[in-house]
Amino acid sequence: MTFDKKIVEILPALRMILSEEIVKVARLSVDADASIACVSVEVEGHQESDIENIKSAIAKYKASEGKLPGIINLKGVGVVAVANTPYQADILLQGEEVVDIKNEGRVAGKTAIITGGAQGFGGGLVEGMFKDGCNIVIADLNEEKGKEFAQTLNNMGKPNQAVFVKVDVSDAESVQQLIFEAVCAFGGFDVFISNAGVLRAGGLDEMTPETFDFMTKVNYSGYFNCAKYASSVLKLQTANRIGYYGDIIQINSKSGLKGSNRNFAYAGGKFGGIGLTQSFALELMPSRVKVNSICPGNFFDGPLWSDPEKGLFVQYLNAGKVKGAETIEDVKAFYEAQVPAGRGCTVIDVLRAVYYIMEQEYETGQAVPVTGGQEMLK
Ligand SMILES: NC(=O)c1ccc[n+]([C@@H]2O[C@H](COP(=O)([O-])OP(=O)(O)OC[C@H]3O[C@@H](n4cnc5c(N)ncnc54)[C@H](O)[C@@H]3O)[C@@H](O)[C@H]2O)c1
Structure with a gap:
């Protein structure tokens, strides 16, 4: 098994095993001093048994110290620090103590x-x-x-x-x-x-x-x-x-x-x-x-449409695609008029849909239209 593969098959599990109320980040360093680790685990390259070994080493540490370890030495792979933020993980990897930092927002910690x-x-x-x-x-x-x-x-x-x-x-x-x-x-x-x-x-x-x-x-x-x-x-x-x-x-x-x-x-x-x-x-x-x-519907303010040289508005104006249009604004107005909401799609419209999907636990396989009413599901 290659070095790369081991990381991808172990770290995401380790990140979850060491997360408490909120999900943490795990950062790997191949240069950090292994002696700073709270726990050392042999990695053999068999995903299931490696994860089991990591779990039992963590459980042993928790039983004796009353808390989860912040730094784990995956022997032959590298040293991993697990913390609430990537900067805190970096500080741990330097062998220093971290202070609590508040990360706030709708997707904080993700x-x-x-x-x-x-x-x-x-x-x-x-x-x-x-x-x-x-x-x-x-x-x-x-x-x-x-x-x-x-x-x-x-x-x-x-x-x-x-x-x-x-x-x-x-x-x-x-x-x-x-x-x-x-x-x-x-x-x-x-x-x-x-x-x-x-x-x-x-x-x-x-x-x-x-x-x-x-x-x-x-x-x-x-x-x-x-x-x-x-x-x-x-x-x-x-x-x-x-x-x-x-x-x-x-x-x-x-x-x-x-x-x-x-x-x-x-x-x-x-x-x-x-x-x-x-x-x-x-x-x-x-x-x-x-x-x-x-x-999403058309993102008129984005580069695809609004780029002053290659954007679709300039192209359509030059190609005479919109009858009677003399300026970019005329072309834009023509396309906006086709949207019941009267405007193009924006980033915030799409971001709201992303958050809806992430927060919803009972929805999958959907195609969520964000088109201002221009396109409706049958
Ligand atoms: N612009 C619109 O009106 C509109 C409307 C509906 C849906 N969309 C969809 O939204 C998405 C983004 O569109 P946009 O208009 O913001 O695009 P854009 O052209 O402004 O940006 C696209 C980005 O993707 C990158 N990219 C292109 N090919 C890539 C590749 N092979 N690998 C990695 N990166 C690559 C480009 O470098 C660029 O940074 C697309 O999937 C598009 O189909 C766009």
Whole structure:
């Protein structure tokens, strides 16, 4: 068994075993001095017996010391600190005492991985959830933007933390590496938001097989890659904490509920995503992992529509797609008029749906429309 695999198969369980009222984070260090550990456990590479050995070592420590250990030496793997916040875990790993810090907010203490988190809807969810106390893994192809974003969030002086991990969701190995890095940073995660998506519109005459494959690999296969590697960590966590639920949330689209003219590569991948959500939900609900999609309407203020050079408003204006439109504002007004709510979808609309899904224990396999009434379920 490789070093990487051991971590992903043990740390999420350890994080749960050592959590009390609220779920903690576990941080691994290969450099920390093993003598600071309260408990040492031999790791052999057999997941079940390793977890059993860890549990019995922890139980022995608790019986003699009257509390749970904060630092565990997984022999040959590294030293793990478990604490309420990642900064506290870092302090423990330096062999120092931690002081109590309050982390407040609707998702305080939770950890999320958000793909496509460097900008757009994903960026908005990253910011909103971070401000609400969540530790965040910004997972994106765009390294420059993602790293800078994580830095900006960490400069806010909050007790929770953001890290950036470069990923290409269309590449299974890259997603596996993302999960490994997230587990090393936080010990696991409570929600995986599969948000990264691409759009290349075009009718049958224009769409090349290469572009169709590219979009399918990101929007459809990418969601499979994410659910596959995220679910094994979430299942390990639910198995080691009574009453705990994990979430996989796919950011789908209103185009996953209704065909989209000259945009079939996008709509087809999104429709398929709902099939995956329903099927993953059936498979995973017995393990207390919920799987749901959110189907937002058009995000007119996001870069896809509003980018001054490449945005859809400029493209549609230049292509004369909206009859009589002379400015970007005319094009925007045309599209807004199609929404009963009279405006485009915003990040807060989607964030509210994310929180609804996370807080709900009796809902899975759903495609939640957030479209201002533009698209309704049959
Ligand atoms: N913008 C809208 O109007 C709208 C409406 C409904 C649904 N959605 C959906 O919301 C999600 C986000 O859309 P957006 O408009 O905010 O996107 P965006 O283009 O603004 O941002 C997408 C992010 O994903 C990243 N990304 C692209 N390919 C990737 C890959 N292979 N691996 C990892 N990261 C990758 C990009 O670097 C970028 O940071 C998508 O799934 C999209 O289908 C968007």
